[in-house]
Structure formats: structure tokens, C-alpha cells
Amino acid sequence: MCGIVGLFLKKDELRPRLGDMLTDMLITMTDRGPDSAGIAIYGDDAAGLKITVQSDDPAGAFDGLAEVLGAELGQPVAIKLADTHAVLTVPEGAERAASAFLDARGLRIMGVGKSMEIYKEVGLPKDVAARFGIRAMGGSHGIGHTRMATESAVTTLGAHPFSTAEDQCLVHNGSLSNHNDMRRRLARKGFVPKTENDTEVAACYISSRIAAGDNLGQALEGTLKDLDGFFTFVTGTHNGFGVVRDPIACKPAVMAETDDYVAFASEYRALVDLPGIENARVWEPEPATVYFWER
Template identity: 80%
Template sequence: MCGIVGLFLKKDALRPRLGDMLTDMLITMTDRGPDSAGIAIYGDASEGLKMTVQSDVPETGFAGLEAALGAALGAPVGVAVIDTHAVLTIPADAEAAARAFAADRGLRVMGVGSAMEIFKEVGLPKDVAARFGIRAMAGSHGIGHTRMATESAVTTMGAHPFSTGDDQCLVHNGSLSNHNAMRRVLSEKGFAPQTQNDTEVAACYISSRLAEGANLGEALEGTLEDLDGFFTFVVGTKNGFGVVRDPIACKPAVMAETEDYVAFGSEYRAFANLPGIEAARVWEPEPATVYFWER
């Protein structure tokens, strides 16, 4: 049992409130997953890439990071340290070199993209959100997850969202039965999962389909054919987000839409503090049906 939230803003006037609204939604889902939490925020796009990295020992892992990274890449970079995470701003063509640098320094890459930043850690959702200052973050859309671990250890790398492609990430409630077979298939395609979490397999699957030229809706439809088990997926991309449930749809899910936003929650109470929710169109996503919104 886990909790998922998502919020897609239709109007820019709400952008400064994105983090605040998502934080309230995430905290409401605490009893569905109290062991770890994470949020992906899609904010202003940078001219290059934003790479979010994590360190278990930020005092040493991030010490002198900007100078060392700049020297390694031979280009100006930016470093914004936020608790155990740091958002690195790097040239668009420097992703491979930056990943190699991060690995040598013992930093874990949470996600890469021009607009996406990912923050996730072990702990109660309210504590995780406070550590990273999520309430103060602005953006166009975001997704979040509260985890109750069942199939893998409670670790930072086991927390959601999982990002396996630029500006793309996924959160999941449920369990996949064919994830080991899919690991082999995806590894042969160059999308090898790095953890034992079955959710990362789903994220790699979406990335592989997008890399093959599918759009987000087509990639989500593919999960219904190729991934076995029970699941609700919420996927974020640079331009929007999408939702799909398995054909049985045994995991709870609800959506709300107004003129200002589209919201997703594992339960209706996640919407309690959203502005104008009393006038929203509220519905339960249909089984085996893809929903997605893009700018």
C-alpha cells in the first residue's frame, strides 16, 4: 500500500503555489506509506540540464563540489545544495561526463532534465518535504509518492519517483509479477534498472517506449500489454503527466479537474486543501484507460 499524488496546473498564476499544494497532498497520504517519500517538481527550464544528485554524507560529498565539477567538465556549472540533495546545472552536452563525475564522487543521480528536479528520502512525508523546502517550490506540475515498502528495502534509492529518462519520472502503487523477465528485456535495450524495486522496471519501460518514438499515451498503453500485475502508474514528463491503471484496477485512485488544474490522488482526501475543489469534476479513472494532459 502506497500513496500517490499528482498536480498539473493549467494556469501560470498558480505556479508559485505548486510546492505548497503538493506538500499538503503528500502529507495527507502519510498513512498509506510512512517509510519514505519523494516529489518531482517541474519548474522553469534551464538552458542546459539540471541533474539532481544525492549524498548520504553531504558535508563531505558536496564540499567543493562546484569547483570540482566545473574543472571536470571544463565549463561553468551551478550547484544548489538542498539538504542531502544538490541540483547541478550543467551544459546540455555534458550529461555523460557529469554522471561519471558523480559516480566517482559517490553521488547518486536522482534525475536529469531541463525542467525536472527530484527530491526523495527515507522518513515521514512531512519531514521529507520540510527538509527540502518543497512548500516554497514553484512550477507547472509535479508528482509525489509515499511508500510502504513490500518488495525491497527502505532506502533512498528504493523511494519513488524513479527517473530513467530526461525530464521523465514515474510513481507506482501496486506490484508487478513479471518485473524480473522485463529486467532482462530492458537491459538488452540499454535501459537496465539499477535497483531491485519493480517500480524502476516500469520507469525503464516507459523510457524505452519514449525512446522508440512513442508518445506518452502510447507508452502508457504499452504497460497494459507488457507489464503483468496490479498497478496504478502516474508518469511525469517535461510537458505534462499521465495516469493508467491495470485492467482490474484494485488499487484506489481518484482524479479531479477544474479550469485551473488536474489533480490525482490515491484517495479523495488528498484534494481537501486544493483551491476550488468543491466545484471540481471528480471521477475514478477507468481500468485499462490512459489519461494524460500536456502543455
Template identity: 80%
Template sequence: MCGIVGLFLKKEALRPQLGNMLTDMLITMTDRGPDSAGIAIYGDEAEGLKMTVQSDTPQTEFDGLDGALEAALGRKVTMKVVDTHAVLTIPDDAEDDARAFMKARGLRVMGVGSAMEIFKEIGLPKDVAARFGIRQMSGSHGIGHTRMATESAVTTMGAHPFSTGDDQCLVHNGSLSNHNQMRRVLTQKGFAPQTQNDTEVAACYISSRLAEGANLGEALEGTLDDLDGFFTFVVGTKNGFGVVRDPIACKPAVMAETEDYVAFGSEYRALANLPGIEAARVWEPEPATVYFWER
């Protein structure tokens, strides 16, 4: 079933409230999928790239991790530990070497980008959000997901959001029927999914289209032609936020827009406590229609 939320702030003054608003929205969706949860936050840009990694034994694995990576790269590295995740800031051109380093140490890369940080774990949204201090996080936009696993195991790597490109991530409610076929196509293009979750296939598809030069709207339009099944996708990029539903649109979805923000929720109750919601334009996204906003 799953519950998804998204919030794109139009006004800079609201940035300090992003984490708090997203947390409330996601907790409201708990009964749509209580086995795992995650949130992507687009915050202040780093001087370099922010690589978010996860470990099941953070006290051991994160001890001295920044120094070891700095020595391996021969370049300056900084680190912020947040529960089972660590956000390392690395040079712009060091991503491939840093990924290889993390793989060798058995650490999982959640996402990379100059603005994006991803935090996800097994557990209820309220517990996951509390562990990572999401309420205290600020930023321009973010997306979140609470999962009911139907097609793959309940694991950290199976939780949403999925990030398969720099500053790009995706959450999904639904199921894809041609994901195995698309895995082969995307692998040949250099965008091989790393898990069995069909949502990661959709994320890889968006990344491949963006890499080919499409904008976010064009990439979302492509899902309507190339991905079969029933789905609602909410996508975040460094400067954008987009939503698309399949032509049948059997999964619930509602959007709201004011002068201050654009919000998405699987149900209206996820939006009900947003400031100014009583004056918002509220609508159900049309089937096979792309909605996106970019800065």
C-alpha cells in the first residue's frame, strides 16, 4: 500500500520548518506501511559532494571513517554522524573513488549530491524520524515514504527513497510489471539497479533520462511510455520536485499549492496541518499527467 509525501517550499523563510512539516506529514501516513520509512532532505549546498552512507554497526564502522577516507583520497573530508548514517563531504571529482572505498568496507551508500541527504531505516516513521532528528533539519524541499513491503524483503536498502543519481531520488506507491525487462535495458545503459525493489528500477530510469539531457518533466513523461504497471512517483532533484501517476491512477494521491509551498500526500490528512492549507488550491493529480516545479 505505502504512503508517500513531498513538500517543495517556495519561500526561503520556511526552510527551517521543512523537517518538522515533513515529519508530521509522514507520521500521518504510518498505517499505509509501517515496516520502514525514509526521508530525503534538500538542504544547504556543500562545497563538494555530500555522500550519505549507512552501517548496521555505526559505532565501529564510523570511528575514524573520515580520516581513513581522507587518507585514501589524499583530499580533505569532513563527516557528520547521524545515528546509523554518516554524511561525508568529499571533493566533487572523488565520487567514484569514495564509492569504491565504501564498498570495500561494506558500507551502504544511500545517496550523493551537493544538497541532498537521505535517511532511511526499518521501523515506524515516528521512530525513524526521531532517530535522525528530521524535525530539526532545514531545507528547500524533501520527499518521504513509509513502506508496506510487497515485492521484496524488509531491509534498509529496500526502503525508500531510492537515489540513483547525484541529487536525485524517488519514492513510489504501486507496482511495476516490466521491471525485470527494464533492469536489463538500464544495466546496458550503465544504470544497473542494486536491489530487487522495483522502485529502484524507476529511479534508475529517471536518472538515465536526466543523464541523456531530459529535464525533470520530460523524464517523468517517459515513465508513461516505458514503465508498465500502476504507480505514483514523487521525484526530487537539486532544483526540482515532480509528480506523475500512471494512466489508470488507482493509487490515491492529493496535492495542494499556495504562495508558500507545493505539497503532495497519498491522502489529504497528510496535508491537513500544513500552514495556510485552508486557502490552498487542492486537487487530485490527473492520470498520465506530469506536474513539476523547478527553481
């Protein structure tokens, strides 16, 4: 199964409530995916780049991390702790060196972005959201996922969202059948997934298309041609939010739009508490049709 939720705000007034609304939506989707949960949240732009990292031993791994990384880069680094995750803000241009340093220390890099932070763990959505304090987070848009694993193990890295490029993330309900072939094709272009997970291949595919000059809509259009299998994808970029379903469209999806927001959920019940939902335009996204919004 798996459950997906997404919220893209059109107006700034709701920004402080983004995390709160997404948390409620995510918890409602627990029945669809109790194995693990994750959320990508696009908050305020950092002065540099935010690198979200995870460790199974946060006390040991994060203690003094900002200082040693700062010394390594020769520039100051800020750190924000949230349970097993930490968000490091490094100066722009230092991202590659910082990632290599963090990788070598055995930290798992969840994502990198100007505004995007990713939090994901094994466990019930309500527990995962509480551990990271998602409710208190504000932002412009966010995407969440509750996972019922099919194609790879129940681990932190196997949880969604997947991020394979700066400020880009993807969540997926379904399973892909040509991901191994696509994995090899992408590797030749320099896009190498870190896990055996099929969704990460789709994320890499979209990143490769955007790197080649496509906009979000064109990249999603490409998934319909090049990816085989079942999918409802919801994807985020620094300023965009997109949805696409495969042509068979078995995986459920419902969307709602008002003057204030665009919302996505696997089921309508995840949308019922959104403000103004009773007057929203609510519809089921068409199969093989790309929907995207950019600000």
C-alpha cells in the first residue's frame, strides 16, 4: 500500500502551520503504511545549503560535529538537532566537500537543499513526527509518506522521501518493474542511487532529467515513457510541487485546491481537516497526466 500526503501553499499566511497540517495528514495515513514514515519540508532559505544527516548514534555522532566540519571547510557551520537527524548549514560551494566529510564519518545524508530538510525513520507516523517535532515546522510546501515496504528492507534509508539532487524529493506509492535496468542506465550518466530501493531510481531519473534542462513537468512526463510499473509519484523542488500517476492508475490519489493551497493525499480522509476543504475543488488526478505547480 503506502500512503502519501503533500501540501503546497500558495499564500504565506499558512506557512507557520505547514508542519502541523502535514503531521495530521500523515498520521491519518498510518493504516496505509505503519513500517516507517518520512517528510520533506521546504522551510526558509538558508544562508548557505542545508545538509540533513542521520545517525543511529546521534549523541556520539553530532557532538562537536559542526565544529569539526567547520574546521575542515575553514568556514563556520551551523547545526540544528532533531532526534536522530541533524541539519547542518554549510556555505554555498562547500556542499561537495562537506558531504564527502560527513559520508566518511558514517553519517547518512538524507538530502541537501537551500530550503529542503528531510526527516525519516522506521516506526509509526505519529512517533516519527513527534520525534522530529514536525508540527512546529513552518514552510512553503512539504511532502510526507507512510511506508508499507514491498521492494526493499524496512530501514531508515529505505523510507521515503528520497532526495537525489539539491532541493528535490520524491515519494512513491507502487512498485517499479524496470528499476534495475534504469539503475544501470542512470549510473552511466553519473546518477547513482545509494540503496536497492526502486523509488530512489525514480528520484534519480527525475533528477537526471532536470539536470539535463527539463522543468519539473517535463521530467514527470518522462516517467510515463521510461518507467514501468505501478506508481503514484508526488515530487517537490525548491519552488515546485508535482503529481503523476501511471496509465493504469491503481494506486489511489485525491487532490484538493483552494486559493490558499494545493493538497494531495492517497485518500480523502487525510484532507478533511484542511482549512476550507468543504469549498475546495476536490478531484482524482487523471491517469498518465502530469500536474505541477511552481511559484
